[in-house]
Amino acid sequence: MSNSISTTSDAGFDADVLKSSTPVIVDFWATWCAPCKAMVPHLEKIQDELTGQVKIVKLNVEDNQATPTQYKVLKLPTLLKFKDGQLVDTMVGNPGPRKLREFISKGL
Template identity: 55%
Template sequence: MASDKVVQLSDDTFESEVLKSSTPVLVDFWASWCAPCKAISPVVDGLAEDYDGQVKIGKLNVDENPATPGQYGVRGIPTLILFKDGKVVDQVVGAVPKNQLESLIKKAL
């Protein structure tokens, strides 16, 4: 079940929700047909709960929103990119363990 703490992003909302955010944002670029995306989804939802108020967690469907992934060179999914002050801090590709995502988030805190 998806967390209500996860923001559903689109090409239209990306700038306001991510680039202009006052807190760091971890964006999960995913697609509904992607098995690794489904595997990592509960981990991403858990991080949204764990870091509520410190980091915004967002998901962007690459099939429905093709412009933004192209701008950030997303070639494989899931790709998780961490933004802070409108800039890319770091990124990982693939269904990685929770501790790897936590160490990514800590770079921005």
């Protein structure tokens, strides 16, 4: 994983995501999810290109179940976009690099 992509947890979600001054993309994933793993290099590249404009954090749903339940995450991978502490957009599945970049950069 890139040094630019951090992880969060149920306990850290409020501080890492909801109180962030930068828009945050939360990548809900699991170790057994092949599409989740396939998306990582694209997320790393986008994070490196958009440093300072957006923060991408990963949340492992196997170890943290309260947050995915709260936001009704039913399929993996799921990306949630937060801005000013509010959920503003959702993407389910691995759409490929171009659509992933469009989703993340839209509205920054």
